[in-house]
Amino acid sequence: MSHVSLVQSAHRIVIKIGSSLITDYGKGINHQAITSWVNQIAYLRQLGKQVVLVSSGAIAEGMARLGWGQRPKEVAKLQAAASIGQMGLVQAYEKAFSSHGLLSAQILLTHEELADRLRYINARSTLFTLLELGVVPIVNENDTVVTDEIRLGDNDTLGAVVTNLIEAEALIILTDQSGLYDSDPRKNPNARFIHHAMAGDTTLEDMAGGRGSSVGTGGMITKVLAAKRAASTGAHTIIVSGQEPNVLCRLSAGEAIGTALEAQQSIRSARKQWLADHLRVKGKVVLDTGAIEAIVASGKSLLPIGVIAVIGDFMRGDLVACVDEKGQEYARGLINYDASDARRILRQPTHKLADMLGGDIHNEEMIHRNNMVVLS
Ligand SMILES: Nc1ncnc2c1ncn2[C@@H]1O[C@H](COP(=O)(O)OP(=O)(O)O)[C@@H](O)[C@H]1O
Numbered sequence: 001m002s003h004v005s006l007v008q009s010a011h012r013i014v015i016k017i018g019s020s021l022i023t024d025y026g027k028g029i030n031h032q033a034i035t036s037w038v039n040q041i042a043y044l045r046q047l048g049k050q051v052v053l054v055s056s057g058a059i060a061e062g063m064a065r066l067g068w069g070q071r072p073k074e075v076a077k078l079q080a081a082a083s084i085g086q087m088g089l090v091q092a093y094e095k096a097f098s099s100h101g102l103l104s105a106q107i108l109l110t111h112e113e114l115a116d117r118l119r120y121i122n123a124r125s126t127l128f129t130l131l132e133l134g135v136v137p138i139v140n141e142n143d144t145v146v147t148d149e150i151r152l153g154d155n156d157t158l159g160a161v162v163t164n165l166i167e168a169e170a171l172i173i174l175t176d177q178s179g180l181y182d183s184d185p186r187k188n189p190n191a192r193f194i195h196h197a198m199a200g201d202t203t204l205e206d207m208a209g210g211r212g213s214s215v216g217t218g219g220m221i222t223k224v225l226a227a228k229r230a231a232s233t234g235a236h237t238i239i240v241s242g243q244e245p246n247v248l249c250r251l252s253a254g255e256a257i258g259t260a261l262e263a264q265q266s267i268r269s270a271r272k273q274w275l276a277d278h279l280r281v282k283g284k285v286v287l288d289t290g291a292i293e294a295i296v297a298s299g300k301s302l303l304p305i306g307v308i309a310v311i312g313d314f315m316r317g318d319l320v321a322c323v324d325e326k327g328q329e330y331a332r333g334l335i336n337y338d339a340s341d342a343r344r345i346l347r348q349p350t351h352k353l354a355d356m357l358g359g360d361i362h363n364e365e366m367i368h369r370n371n372m373v374v375l376s
């Protein structure tokens with residue numbers, strides 16, 4: 001695919017805005033810049049694209065609110081500044097989005113906790129629900145509970161983790177350089193600009209300062225590694241200057257700006273690969289013919305009413321196989337109920353689920369379409 005169509009054809013996009021860009025020369029966050037990016041995101045929403053924003057800037061804003069001119073060295077002080085500044089960051093975004101009649105939402109995540117299956121599926125369902133409601137989620141690292149990310153100043157990894165989590169087609173990393181060069185343009189005025197490369201190409205890591213270099217901030221290496229991680233679920237990455245006028249609208253119109261790091265595999269094959277590599281099937285749900293038809297031919301989610309038996313013992317968020325009465329497998333997916341709840345609600349219509357489970361239900365679907373792979 002050409003550089004041009006990587007963003008143009010993407011329906012679900014993660015946009016990461018870096019600290020270096022959002023900080024108004026040490027005076028906290030740059031409100032004018034936020035207004036400009038939000039105007040552009042509102043335009044992307046009008047085009048029908050779903051957008052998740054990963055924004056840094058909490059520490060910079062917290063320092064400004066505290067009147068600190070110098071970035072402290074102590075992690076606890078950075079964490080305190082982040083918790084103060086996060087308020088200002090989301091206020092700025094909320095104000096800007098509401099002027100377009102758009103709702104925004106704050107999500108604070110640590111990427112380690114997404115390794116936990118249950119938390120992964122909870123975060124994923126929250127984000128998908130927000131996107132279906134037309135809301136723009138604004139994600140930042142939960143700085144109160146992390147230390148390494150604060151020290152390294154790395155939200156690029158979080159951007160990639162969110163891209164993986166919601167299976168976005170594109171990750172746009174807005175930064176203070178035009179894109180990736182073959183060496184740091186601040187140090188080498190003759191550095192050559194990279195327009196296009198394959199994500200995961202290891203020579204990019206050397207250009208970006210090498211793996212494990214002792215950069216004070218995330219720098220380019222974390223962006224190149226983020227592109228590699230994003231590509232593992234089929235997403236393309238664009239590294240581009242956030243100061244470029246109308247950058248997001250121009251990318252979505254197909255203009256070739258910034259560095260495009262292309263993913264080799266499609267989202268569908270990446271998802272299959274991921275399910276194959278990372279998860280063991282923990283149980284089975286036996287489907288009636290109507291349910292098989294709905295998930296295979298009509299691309300629907302699996303509802304409890306179409307499930308006639310539950311085999312094995314599993315937890316919410318585990319991988320289960322969808323089989324027919326003869327045991328033939330049609331699909332696999334992450335189940336929204338543990339085995340005992342799944343047994344209680346099998347064959348039941350949606351409106352009875354809350355009563356049967358004695359309270360709130362996680363989801364109407366036994367397995368959501370977004371969390372399912374149909375075997376061809
Ligand atoms: N090969 C390279 N190409 C472009 N920038 C590079 C490269 N190597 C290092 N850098 C540095 O990375 C910086 C961007 O990283 P960083 O300050 O962490 O931004 P952000 O806050 O947007 O994540 C640039 O300003 C640049 O000095």
Ligand SMILES: N[C@@H](CCC(=O)OP(=O)(O)O)C(=O)O
Pocket residue numbers: 017018019020055056057058059060082140141143149150153154155156217218219
């Ligand atoms: N989460 C923190 C900092 C993260 C950070 O600086 O990351 P990056 O934008 O990649 O350099 C904040 O909001 O200030």
